Amino acid sequence: MIPDFDLSGDISSQRIVVAMSGGVDSSVVACLAAKTGAQVIGVTLQLYDHGEAVARSGSCCAGQDIYDAKMVCDRLGIPHYVLDYESRFREGVIDKFADEYAMGRTPIPCSQCNQGVKFVDLLAFSKELGADCLATGHYVRRVIGEDGKAQLWKGRDPRRDQSYFLYGTTQEQLDFLRFPLGDLPKDEVRKLAEEAGLEVANKPDSQDICFVPDGDYASLVKKLRPETAAPGKIVTLDGTVLGDHPGVVHYTIGQRRGLEIGGQAEPLYVVKIDPEAREVVVGPKRALAIASCTVEGLNWLAEDQRQVETKVRSLAPPVPATLTDVGVRFDAPQFGVAPGQSAVYYEGDRLLGGGTIVATQAAELEDA
Incomplete structure (x- = not known):
């Protein structure tokens, strides 16, 4: 057909x-x-x-x-x-x-x-x-x-x-x-x-980030923005220094592997990146829980509504949420939400709109 x-x-x-x-x-x-x-x-x-x-x-x-x-x-x-x-x-x-x-x-x-x-x-x-x-x-x-x-x-x-x-x-x-x-x-x-006899029938799919075909995005960023390779400190939420890092470009929110700060009482994750202070802030998984996020550059394709299903990563399932005047509030805390990612809104299979996450607001969780 x-x-x-x-x-x-x-x-x-x-x-x-x-x-x-x-x-x-x-x-x-x-x-x-x-x-x-x-x-x-x-x-x-x-x-x-x-x-x-x-x-x-x-x-x-x-x-x-x-x-x-x-x-x-x-x-x-x-x-x-x-x-x-x-x-x-x-x-x-x-x-x-x-x-x-x-x-x-x-x-x-x-x-x-x-x-x-x-x-x-x-x-x-x-x-x-x-x-x-x-x-x-x-x-x-x-x-x-x-x-x-x-x-x-x-x-x-x-x-x-x-x-x-x-x-x-x-x-x-x-x-x-x-x-x-x-x-x-x-x-x-x-x-x-x-x-149809097309020679490209079995051609492999291109990489998600087409200009980083080898997956080494850090090398590209360091070449274009050398300041991201400046060494700094890995610190806890209260400012305690746990070790050194080779540059903030090597870290993303939610990262656990590659921190090289063993001997801790519980697993630690990257919860914040402060380029100006050259600090990578780490904390327990519960510190990654996000209640809401601020979204800018909203593009809207639907009628006015507040209740939506929201995706904050391309491979994450959509979750129930409520639109606010400045962004979106999740019905339940979400993990791995990071500034720079997109908040994309759905109603079933229909895409309603979306924008760029510029800030996140932490949830208060005793255990996670």
């Missing part, structure tokens, strides 16, 4: 721009778009300078990916554009990623990328091409509500759902976007790629 791209009128006169990363998901989207009979254009963003892009492996929109996207477009007989967004990606995503770590926060660069180069710059370019929509390979669903407005829903396959990273999508953007893979499991997508 060919997914409905929700285009009205003569389909042959409609134009679909497909955001192509060079992976199997976006390649299948291009294939499905071409089968509709509409005019299809593939667009790939070059997010690194040419020399670095060619050398990268396991990254999104790197040298091999650009070649793979072009190869798919050639097979489908559709035009392919490559846009040099290296400077915009560096300033809007990579630099902000480093800045967040320098402030002791835990950033989510995928959300920044979607809210910037993908759903702002690329969407604008698509309109310049006269497109009727921009289609991507995200595993989310676009559902038309009873009021006729587009809504954003979780991908039907919970293992692949990417809605958490798309909370910043505005209503205007959602009206123009299409997500034809939202109802499909990954194995079905690979099957479609094999049936």
Whole structure:
């Protein structure tokens, strides 16, 4: 079955721009778009300078990916554009990623990328091409509500759902976007790629943080923000010094391993990071319990309501909570909530909105 791209009128006169990363998901989207009979254009963003892009492996929109996207477009007989967004990606995503770590926060660069180069710059370019929509390979669903407005829903396959990273999508953007893979499991997508003879059918998925393909984010941050590698002290909540650390960049809220402060009466976790004082504050697990958090940059896609289900990490289950004037209050204390992460609100499968956590308020727990 060919997914409905929700285009009205003569389909042959409609134009679909497909955001192509060079992976199997976006390649299948291009294939499905071409089968509709509409005019299809593939667009790939070059997010690194040419020399670095060619050398990268396991990254999104790197040298091999650009070649793979072009190869798919050639097979489908559709035009392919490559846009040099290296400077915009560096300033809007990579630099902000480093800045967040320098402030002791835990950033989510995928959300920044979607809210910037993908759903702002690329969407604008698509309109310049006269497109009727921009289609991507995200595993989310676009559902038309009873009021006729587009809504954003979780991908039907919970293992692949990417809605958490798309909370910043505005209503205007959602009206123009299409997500034809939202109802499909990954194995079905690979099957479609094999049936279409696409060379990328068995290509591995890219890393979550595409510009840190080896997972060593600390090295990248230290290179961009050397102050994060300054040594400091590991202290308890009351200020007692327990040891030294090699730089705040190596720590995140909730971390237990790698502290190297043995001999304690109970396990200790990172509960706060103070870059200015160069201190990593540790405490027992109960000190990680959060009652509420302050949220900024709220994007809202639904009707007014206070009771929501909230996700504070991409792999965490949504939990009952109440929206406040400044953020969200959890029905029960939550653990591992950190500034820099996203608070994303749902009602069942429907994404209501979300924003960035800038501060947390501790819960009072005797035992945890």
